[in-house]
Amino acid sequence: MDPNSPTFIFLNAFLINNFVLAMFLGLCPFLGVSGKIKTAGNMGMAVTFVMLVSSICAFGLNVLLTRFDLEFLKLISYIAVIASAVQLVEMTVKRFSPALFRALGIFLPLITTNCAILGLALFQTAREYTFVQSLAFALGAGAGFTLALLLMAGLREKLDLADVPSVARGAALSLMIAGLLSLAFMGFAGLGG
Amino acid sequence: MSAKEPETMTLETFTQGLWKDNPVFVMLLGLCPALAVTNSALNALAMGLATTFVLICSGLLVSLLRNVIPKQVRIASYIIIIATFVTMADYGIKAISLELYKALGAFIQLIVVNCIILGRAEAYASKQKPLKSMINGAGMGLGFTLALLSLGVVREILGSGTVFGMQVMPDRFQTWSVFVLPPGGFFVLACWLMLFTWIRERKSKQEAI
Numbered sequence: 001m002d003p004n005s006p007t008f009i010f011l012n013a014f015l016i017n018n019f020v021l022a023m024f025l026g027l028c029p030f031l032g033v034s035g036k037i038k039t040a041g042n043m044g045m046a047v048t049f050v051m052l053v054s055s056i057c058a059f060g061l062n063v064l065l066t067r068f069d070l071e072f073l074k075l076i077s078y079i080a081v082i083a084s085a086v087q088l089v090e091m092t093v094k095r096f097s098p099a100l101f102r103a104l105g106i107f108l109p110l111i112t113t114n115c116a117i118l119g120l121a122l123f124q125t126a127r128e129y130t131f132v133q134s135l136a137f138a139l140g141a142g143a144g145f146t147l148a149l150l151l152m153a154g155l156r157e158k159l160d161l162a163d164v165p166s167v168a169r170g171a172a173l174s175l176m177i178a179g180l181l182s183l184a185f186m187g188f189a190g191l192g193g
Numbered sequence: 194m195s196a197k198e199p200e201t202m203t204l205e206t207f208t209q210g211l212w213k214d215n216p217v218f219v220m221l222l223g224l225c226p227a228l229a230v231t232n233s234a235l236n237a238l239a240m241g242l243a244t245t246f247v248l249i250c251s252g253l254l255v256s257l258l259r260n261v262i263p264k265q266v267r268i269a270s271y272i273i274i275i276a277t278f279v280t281m282a283d284y285g286i287k288a289i290s291l292e293l294y295k296a297l298g299a300f301i302q303l304i305v306v307n308c309i310i311l312g313r314a315e316a317y318a319s320k321q322k323p324l325k326s327m328i329n330g331a332g333m334g335l336g337f338t339l340a341l342l343s344l345g346v347v348r349e350i351l352g353s354g355t356v357f358g359m360q361v362m363p364d365r366f367q368t369w370s371v372f373v374l375p376p377g378g379f380f381v382l383a384c385w386l387m388l389f390t391w392i393r394e395r396k397s398k399q400e401a402i
Binding site: 021022023024025026027028031072075076079080083110112113114115118119122123126166167168170171172173175176178179180182183186 | 224226228229269272273279280284302303305306307371375377379380383384387390391394
């Protein structure tokens with residue numbers, strides 16, 4: 001497959017180099033909001049939306065900054081754009097679904113400091129993606145994040161009933177599961193061909 | 194360490210971040226860089242030092258400006274301050290070693306969204322005197338570096354049989370390459386956490402007796 005085609009970029013971000021399990025981006029919400037499948041799904045959608053918006057904005061910003069030779073401002077301007085996008089999502093969610101707003105709690109504003117989103121903007125600039133490629137990248141990363149979150153939530157719902165030694169309970173156990181999931185996702189490496 | 198006595202500066206200010214409130218092992222903050230760049234001890238050390246630099250500098254500036262920044266826009270201002278210092282660290286590392294810069298990749302710039310730094314700015318530096326926030330930042334940064342090193346050293350020994358590029362394992366040692374790959378990061382951190390929980394449980398049991 002052509003490594004520059006949007007399909008490949010999508011698959012790459014979705015499965016092969018999954019943002020959470022292979023690149024360690026966005027671990028805080030991954031460990032924090034993965035208690036219930038429903039919340040996890042909603043969180044995934046919110047993150048995917050913010051990713052899309054910030055990917056588009058970052059693409060435009062990068063063109064502007066390169067044009068005026070201001071590339072050292074990249075980091076500051078990206079983070080400002082992401083913060084505003086998150087604010088927008090927060091207001092929308094609060095207006096249309098107060099229940100979801102309460103369920104996501106502190107993790108909604110914390111999307112701003114979710115490294116998956118800033119990472120996405122930085123990677124797409126570093127790899128010099130075109131507009132369509134950036135969109136595919138953002139969609140793939142969002143889908144990959146949602147998938148990882150859903151898998152984790154499903155496993156953790158079952159684990160609530162399991163008898164685990166007290167030493168391993170909590171974060172250590174979650175990390176072990178994440179490690180196993182990550183091991184399983186390495187199998188997707190063959191997809192790249 | 195309550196708000197009532199902002200004047201006293203003790204050893205605790207510094208050591209707090211090393212063990213009792215270690216950002217990675219106790220508070221589970223900043224996990225993304227802790228797992229992503231610790232496939233070798235050198236990368237871990239560089240990342241830890243860069244983060245410490247940003248922690249100290251942003252602690253100083255946030256603390257100096259604590260009475261100037263309006264409450265409503267404080268988070269945005271903190272992020273801008275942090276982003277400024279991260280840009281400096283980014284260009285600094287690029288100038289010192291291009292090889293290291295390539296190995297760490299985007300993760301130097303991602304220090305901006307490291308929750309440890311924003312957390313310190315909001316919870317500590319915005320309420321304390323400049324010198325004190327700097328010392329606390331240094332302690333936190335050192336704790337973070339130590340945690341990163343303890344992950345990086347274990348992963349490098351098991352994954353490549355070396356420490357800082359020097360061979361420590363005998364030639365016959367079969368390397369476990371899974372430890373330098375992503376899953377190894379999760380496993381090693383999980384093991385460290387279990388060890389610390391075990392120590393804490395044993396301690397509390399002994400105290401009970």
